Amino acid sequence: MSPTLDAQHIIDNAPLSFVQRRAIAMIMAVSFFDGFDALIMAITAPSIAEEWGTTTASLTPAIVASLLGMIVGAVLLAPRADHYGRRPLLIAGVAIFGAMTLCAVAAQSIEQIIPLRFLAGIGLGAVIPNSYAYGAEYAPKRIRATVVTIVGASSAAGGFLGGLLASAVMPSLGWRSVFLIGGLFPLLLIPALLRWLPETVQFLTLRGKHDQARSILRSVDARAVGSFAAPLTVPLSREGTKPSIKLLFTRHLAPVTLLLCVVFFSAVLLILFLMSWIPSVLKDAGFSTGQAVFASSICNLGAMVGGVALGARIDRSKSPYHVLSLAFLVAGIAIVVTALSLGSLVVLMISLFVVGACAIGTQMCVNAVATEVYPAWLRATGMGFLSAVGRVGSVVGPSIGGALLAAQLPARTIFLLAVIPAIVAAVGMGVVGAVATSRRRIQAPADALEQSDLVETEENSGSGSRNR
Template identity: 30%
Template sequence: MNLRETIDNGAMGAYQWMIVIMAAVMNLLDGFDVLALAFTASAIRAEFGLSGIELGYLLSAGLFGMAAGSLFLAPFADKIGRRPLILIAVALSAIGMLGSALISGHEMLGFWRVITGLGVGGILVGTNVLTSEYSSRKWRSLAISIYAAGFGVGAVLGGMFAVMLQAEYGWRAVFLAGAILTGLCFVILLVWLPESIDYLIGKQPKNAEARLNRILAKMGFSEHWSLPEKTEKTQKKLPIAQLFGQQYRRSTLLIWTAFFAIMFSFYFVSSWTPALLKEAGMTTEQSVSVGMMISLGGTCGALLYGLLASRWSARGVLMLFTVASACVVIAFILSAQVLWLAMLFGILVGALMNGCISGLYTLNPSIYAPDIRSTGVGWSIGIGRIGAILAPTIAGILLDQGWEKQNLYIGVGFVLLLSTAALFFLRRKSALTSL
């Protein structure tokens, strides 16, 4: 019997759910690490006397690092394995947080934020692939959604802890706490995190069969499994170039379009909503409250997507979420004058758009074969990160040119519909059953 098919069609055991929980915890710490600077921005700006532009560069440094980690660090997982990549990425994240806590000037803080972002970018790809590979077909969407929801939980908890730590010990304590927690996560992963089954079967590194059977025993497989005969492949193309080979070119361009459009829209809403609502007449407290509702809705939306996609087509549910997101984004800005309506639509916006991100994480690994899966996933997420970086800047340029905020949100609605079209055509070329 084919082991991949056996896992896909079998039940999810406790060991597999433990891997999902470990991935969710890593994503939770990522949410804390990535937003640590946002939590401490005011104190850092006051200590170093930063201008708005200088602070903006610092806030962007982590996002640039995340994009670079997804694009250039993640492909190494297809060569050295998913487990080593995750361990390297977690170590980079911990070192970056520790360095951020010990800096004496804002220039070095920017450097350490890039290092932290590199680690987070690698973690995101490695955990996405590992969660997908250890999940059964029935529960894969829910497993990835649980993992994805960790980021929002980490952001909310991080905000709460940041307030307490800063008040008592100063802003550096926030980064130090993140470094300690990430370091503890590294130790736990070093002991318990397994290697990818698909990597062991495909690449067959040293002691692969023994390692495979130890993992399978923990999953409840009593029989001994032998590795298939290894076929020597002559790959003249680099893994990145293979993404544009005849087999993957169409799917790659379509999933990149979907990632860019959804991440662009999500980060526009996340970055500009509080400021634009304040301009619309809300108080600072009210606009921040609506922003919090978007984060709260995000965690619920990721889980909702997973539950729905466990019963129906993952691609179909994702398309439904993109269309609903486009409609709700427009309804949200048109209701901005009424606080309770804005908060209600804010929750829906956060829920639906985070559900879209969970859906992308679910579909993305299924497009590529195991030998280039991390490369494919990493570059898709990296393209999405480029959209995330560009969104606040493009929105600012359009506002300076006289665009009304309502027109910006309507524009975002059309960008989301672009992702719907990309997902519709993605089905025609993919032969993978999870679509």
Template identity: 30%
Template sequence: MKGASLVDVQELINGHPFGRFQRLIFFMCFVIVLLDGFDTAAIGFIAPSLLTQWHVAKSDLGPVLSAALFGLAFGALVSGPLSDRVGRRALIVGSVFLFGVACVASAFSTTLSQLTVLRFATGIGLGAAMANAVTMIDEFCPTGRRATVTTLMCCGFPLGAALGGLLAAWMIPHAGWRSVLMLGGATPILHGVLLWLKLPESVRFMVANGKPVARIRATLGRISEDVIHARGFVLTESAPATGDNGLGLVLSRSYIVGTLMLWLAAFMGLVIIYALINWMPILLRDAGLSPKSATLVSALFPLGGVGAVLCGALMDRFNANFVIATCYALAAVGLFGIGVTAGTVSLLIPVVLVSGVLVNTAQASMNALAATFYPTEGRGTGVAWMLGMARFGGVAGSFLVAELVRRHFTLVGVFATIAIAGALSCIALLVKQASPPHVFGTQPDGVGSLSH
């Protein structure tokens, strides 16, 4: 390479294998998402123990089940614009430490009020960590593998949630419900140390924001030694630029329809997921299953998210909006089937597993869809705000089931109502497909450059 060369960052990444350095970043971000899933789902799995030990009604659990979700939304909405200004790394490291410390503290709660406040604090860290982990890995991926790699990473969330259920089924009888929260907090604190030592800044962010060439060269040099003599770097975007950044870009005339449809689809997806994660153990126990069986069957639902790997590969080859919309449509059918088969465990198990595959696959794939929809100047905000708005769907899902239970809906009625959310997510993505982003007037192409 000539000494006076300019290097296109994305072309360099595309031209080299997904190597050891990128795999390390993937591993660190995967663990963040895994811990996010474990921690987010933990409260649902300990809920039956809270009912027994603290002698509270099921309807009283609404605020504590939703507190982390409000925190998740707040953390995502605030961290997205910040990450587009100050970078991804600092927010990831700080947020992982925050949710670890808050989760450990929540294990020492003695009242629902204390637990609610600490779950909100935990949620702030979870929301910021998840959103920025998605953005980070997307910005180190080859273009043709972005959806596959990002959705593979996001499989950590349902795996973490399923792991939480399996461990909770064993830990609660032996060590009590507080042990689940202790484990869910101590692990991210340890992982935060690794992140602080090893996690780099996003190279795409550094180029787009004019960071020093030497710093960019040092990071890219771990992908390819070809950059050692580069005098500067440029960044070519696949998504059209608008001249705005952050929230201004996300809500610009070019992107507003797609943004709103992403929000709606992700919102409804989390209505489904959190309604079932938080309430399925209780609903199945009321349907006649033993507490242990109800917990184990419920743990199959988030485990289905491993299907996101196949979905990501399909998204890289076919129309991503159509692929995810199909998953949501089929999920709606499966969710209705859970209510119908709840009385027969041999039928219930495969229906829960298949429904979990479809719902969690679709929802995990939404992260990759959002990350590829926006250019670098607005990617952090776009991904984080979609996740933030989606978290309100989690809140709505928790309260929805509480209200349906209060109104004495049958089990079939509860799951039929939840299935409607899947149909709405499907429709939203079809509308997004019909309204692709484009630049109005004469705006420059999405190319940033840096040289000295």
């Protein structure tokens, strides 16, 4: 048998190179703008409602349309990255959500903005899971969770700075200026992505593009690659096996997939329940529009700090699931404090910072854990599916929030109801940790993806293809 080079081993053991740093910086920029765009309706809703002479609750369909689009993008587009590559899907997604956000500048009614937000959501749905997969594949294992959470923190930074920008420019320039910025800058990023966003080494290797992969690896660690043209491999590659959602539910992956579905659904429901309506709820509670939008930004600031800190902790932890379970529990406690502190702006800001750190920040780390669950050839499919499940929660969350606002419930009651999904997420991660401790299989379920699972799945689908 001819000698081979393990591409993943080279990335895991080499120092972080300039090529990796640049690739991660590019994906951070993508994540920043998707975070800005994902919250743009929540940020601008009070101003739009005021201009159009309606209520913020009446804008619920526009917020939900964006989230439905994310589900479509996550299910239909994101998994295509396992077939066509991370790079083209990421660039296409940025082009879609940038263009549709820019078009919304001309919207004159709710009916006009709804389809534009749906189409923008499709682009976001393709970008978000592939951003995490891309970051994970360019990061060495020793800092992978940290890098993935930094990618997530970049999204939170987009939401944070978007809120600050909106509070600064909307009073004088109106809400359309926010959509102009949110649409134009992602489009201006595309030339840089075309030049400096390389395809991942793992995908190139799986598709037999060894010369391209080897060229990138030489930039990572020239000594490890050497000058000879040895074939490249990646762990758990499955030649001839078509990635599909069905493979996520083979007997070794099914437990972790189902448990992560529960966590993604409840955590994203919680996050979007809060982030979509915090400005409106706080304004109804007596705060000014500027204070309400700033409070939303503080939550995103907490997400950035908490996500990176938790990611670094997970890289050093032998039981990351229990760390994440505890963090979700702390988020629930912070939400209770928020509900009880509506009379104090200072306490409110502190509690919302903790909510951001332990709800949004923890979900970033759940994404980091999830990228480790699935092998490279199935990663975009797995992350896309989990993202879609989370986006179902993201539709349910704002819809519930809009209904509660329409029912004119007190702000305190609305916040207290948000504790429920935080508890569900905490319990879900705790169960994952318990299963990992008892079976030692979920800790790296990709390693347990047996040949028999794949053969059985392919036979059931009638493909008749054989794995090596």
